[in-house]
Amino acid sequence: MTAVVDQACVALARVSGDDLRVPLVQGGTTTYANFDYAASAPALAQATDRVQQLLPFYASVHRGAGYASRISTECYEAARGTLTRFLDAADDQVVVFTRNTTDSLNLLAGCVPGDTVVLDIEHHANFLPWNRHGRRVVPAADTVEETIRRLIAGLCTKPVALLAVTGASNVTGEVLPLERLATIAHQCGARILVDAAQLAPHRRISLRDTGIDYLACSGHKLYAPFGAGVLVGRRDWLDAAEPYLAGGGAVRQVSATHTDWAPAPQRHEAGSPNVLGAAALAAACDALSAIDSESLASHERLLAERLRAGLSAIPGVDLLRIWSDSPDTVGIVAFSVDGFAPGEVAAYLSAEHGIGVRDGRFCAHPLLARLGLDGALRASIGLGTCSADVDRLVGAIVTLVESGPAWNYASTDGLWNPTPETRPFSTTDSGAGGAPCVI
Structure with missing residues (x-):
């Protein structure tokens, strides 16, 4: 089944950034795993x-x-x-x-x-x-x-x-x-x-x-x-x-x-x-x-089910739902990790694993209040998502729950960051006082 999903990932469409490599806080780089499609999706080549x-x-x-x-x-x-x-x-x-x-x-x-x-x-x-x-x-x-x-x-x-x-x-x-x-x-x-x-x-x-x-x-x-x-x-x-x-x-x-x-x-x-x-x-x-609608839905369903099953098996991880009888769900999975602030988890995933998720209240404050949460994490699936990405995300959460983060993280004005931050972010050269250009 994994091979089928991965083949579907390649065959559906090509999105920009599918080969993007990002720096890690502990050194080195890795291929970016984008689980933030629900915020903004990368551009299709077309x-x-x-x-x-x-x-x-x-x-x-x-x-x-x-x-x-x-x-x-x-x-x-x-x-x-x-x-x-x-x-x-x-x-x-x-x-x-x-x-x-x-x-x-x-x-x-x-x-x-x-x-x-x-x-x-x-x-x-x-x-x-x-x-x-x-x-x-x-x-x-x-x-x-x-x-x-x-x-x-x-x-x-x-x-x-x-x-x-x-x-x-x-x-x-x-x-x-x-x-x-x-x-x-x-x-x-x-x-x-x-x-x-x-x-x-x-x-x-x-x-x-x-x-x-x-x-x-x-x-x-x-x-x-x-x-x-x-x-x-x-x-x-x-x-x-x-x-x-x-x-x-x-x-x-x-x-x-x-x-x-x-x-x-x-x-x-x-x-x-x-x-x-x-x-x-x-x-x-x-x-x-031009993409067969059944192929699109199948690609998404298989990956979402894989992600939900993997996260559900981790102690202390809770998946969010509004209704117990939802007739259908698109490839969006919201969850919390017991003992960790959502922003800390998101910062950890980015800094140590090169994984992008969304954290916070998602411009849906009344809904989060109904669910009894001040914030949560959201992983969203798109055309560029593959089974290997899902497995990386699940594995990173397992590591967090079992061993904790390998780096220190601190919140400033509600924004979590690794301390020290070793990754370059500025698009200006270092001569202007910023970090080296990464583009």
Whole structure:
């Protein structure tokens, strides 16, 4: 089985940094094991290639007659079409390019004509923006079924405009039944928004088939870390709302006393857009579309099961879960290690083993509070993850529990670091007073 997983790792796609070597605090270097995909995924080769191809033609879009401008405009609008196909958007849904998921959700928050219902498990990006018109927080239960019953009560008590839910928890990776929730929301007279930042890199999504009204996701989690995101959704709310930003490109006509705003998507894309980011995101989506969805899910499932089994067998290691009956989970594993602060464990893994994980509260403070934790560790799996990486992580945690760290670690303002720190970090030369350049 290990050989099958490793072959899948190589065959799925090539990501930048898959051969990166990093320094160790005790001396020497090792190949970097990246378990921080849920924060930002490395770039797919197709995304970086698309940017390199477009760079010589980079120019302002939409109103330029020059050849480079025409090429840039074509690439930018073609990227919109790619996202429409990748997410299988319905005919009345439009693609608005943004900076990231947070930007997308804040944009939509200004368009919602009423209250929004959210769960208390959400990432801050899908929790904080809805205060503008009224936010109703529904506490999640210990099971998905009871959580859905609570959502129904929250939606049907009095009129609600929108149900905003995560596609996959950024802490535990647990997935909600989105098609079912879309049906429930519509039956209660509401629409549904899905924060797909963590779901889109792992699962194929059809807005048309699921009935999802609005979806937000980020390029930097979809293997295109070039600063672009998208909001995809029904046109009417977007056309009726005030523009997200007031400026050039969002208008049809301006006089000294009146502004005639353009319809969506241009209405919410004022200013010079991130052409390269949009092109990179489209290239990544094309690359992901070319991968068999079953192969993608199988690769992830095998590695996640291997990681969960390995961590569960270690005394003092607890895996985090929201629900006992989760129907599906993407490749995100959150855990704690008894007797060690999460930041100390993360620093140890990086400094002594060249392994990158995330620690903290993951911009989901209400969820961590529900779980009774001030912080935890998160290991997230992506296209570049192999079984050898999983075994390294499990082995490093075993060593920590059985023998403790080989180096000293201290926390300063909540940030854990090895003491002394022997690894170079600066990108300036040592003549400027910093560590030697490592790039």
